[in-house]
Amino acid sequence: MSELYFLASGERLLGTDQGPVILSGPEMNKLNTVAVLKVGEVDSKHYFVALLSDEEPLKDILKSDLVGLRSLLALVQSEDEYCLLSTASQLVTWFYSFKYCPRCTAPLELHKDERAKVCHQCGHHQYPRISPCIIVLVRKGEQCLLAHAAKFASGRYSTLAGFIEAGESAEQAVHREIMEEVGIKVKNLRYCFSQSWPFPHSFMLGFMAEYDEGEITPDGIEILDADWFDPDKMPVLPPRFTIARRLINQFLEEIGREIEPDSDLFFPAE
Template identity: 60%
Template sequence: MGLQENSYFLSAGESLLCDQNERFLFTEAELESLDVEVRFDLPEISNKSYRIAVLKDKGKCLLLGALDLRSALSQTANEDEFSVLSAAAQVVTWHASFKFCPRCATKLIMDEADLAKVCPSCGHHQYPRLSPCIIVLVRKDDKCLLAHSSKFKSGRYSTLAGFIEAGESAEHAVEREVMEEVGVKVKNIEYVCSQSWPFPHSFMLGFMAEYSEGEITPDGEEILSADWFSVDDLPTIPPKFTISRQLIDEFIKNV
C-alpha cells in the first residue's frame, strides 16, 4: 500500500476509488483537475495524517471505478495500513449515508473543528457511526467451535459474531449470541483484541470463551452448520487480516 503522509483517498458515492493499477492514494496535485465536493481529515494513525476528497463526479480522471475493499485490506502490510484503509472506508460510508439532520431534516454541513457534521438549524452534531459487535472463538479441550454462515462462500467456516444490543455488556452479548446461533452455553469469557471492520461500520471486540454445556444446534438462518475442529482438521478459515483469523491463530498457538 505504501502509506504516504498527507495523501488523499478519493470517493464518489459510498465507494473509495482507484485507478487502473488499483492505486487508491493520490497527491494534492492529482486533485487539481477534479470536481471536489468536500475534503476532510481522517483520524491520525501513528501520528500521520491522511485526507479524503469526495468528488461530485468521477468525471475525467484516471479513476476507473470502485476499489475492491476486501482485496485491498487483504494486501495491507501491517496494522497501520489496515487501520487507515478501514477508517477511510467507514468515513466514506458515513458521509454518503448521513446527509440530513435526524432531528429536523435540515441538510447537514461539515463541522469546522471535528470529524463530524452539524445541523445549521438546530445545532445537532452527527459523528461517524460505529456499531459495536462481539466475535468469539469457543474452545472445548483441544478443539474450537467454527461455523458456516449463510453469508459465507461454500466451505468457509469462521468464529461466531453478532451485534451488541442496547444496554447489554459485551460479555453478555457473547453468551447470548453463542446460545442463539448454535445452542451452546459458554464460560470464562476473556477479551483478546479488537478491530475496526468497515462492512459497513462495525467495531469488533474479540473474545475467547470456554464451552460449558449443550449440544451444537445451528439456528438454520444465520448459521447453517457448525462443529468442533482440532488443529489438524481445520476447514477453510478466514484470511489473516481478519480478527476471526487472529482468534483462530491464537487458539492454534496455545493448544
C-alpha cells in the first residue's frame, strides 16, 4: 500500500485554495518532523499527518497562499476526504495540547502501539480528546427555527447547538440548550446522525425536535437573533460540509421541498 502524508506546521494543517498539501513517502524523507501520526486508510492508501519542526521551511508554499481548515473542508468531494481531514486536524491539536501528564506533570510520549500518549512516570494514558455536543433543528409545521450566533458571519443563520455537560444525557442537553439560548420548549426528539467536527475536537449528535411552547427569546450573548423560517424564504445557510446543513436538508426533504444543487454532496440527508 502507498503512504501519503498531510503536513502540519505548528497546530495548523497546511493547504491552499487547491486543497491540503499531501506528500508521498519519498518526498517526506527530505523533511524534518517532530512526529508522524497515523490518520487512516482509504482506497488501499495509508494516510498520515507529519508535524514539521519549527526549523523546516515551507518549501514551494507561500504563507500568503495558506488557507484555514474551513476553506479546506469546503473543497472536499467525498465523506472519506472529510473524515481524513477532520482526523488529521484533531490529531494535530491533540498532539500539541497534551505535552505533559495531567496527573504528575511529567512529559508525555507517543504510545508505540495505540493512538495515545503515555506517561512513563505514573503510567497515565492520554487519548485524543473528544467533546460531545448536540445540534438540533426545531420544526414548527413547515417552518424551522434558525438562529444567528454572535460568532457567525453577517446574515448567516444555523441550527442550535451546544456541549453536553457532565451528568447529562444527549436528550437532556437538547432541552437545556434550546431553553437557555432561545427560551422555548420542544418535544418529540428524534436522533438523526452524527459528525466529527474538528473545531477543535467536537463530536456532534444531530437531532430533530418539534416546537412545544414558549416565545423565542434569544439570550443576547451566544444567540443574537432567532426566528421561524419558511422553506421558500431561507437566510444564508451553513456550508454543505456541516451537519447543520444536513439537518436543514433533511427537514426540507421531509416536507417535500427540493434542496439546493450540490448542497448535499456527500452527506445524504436520509
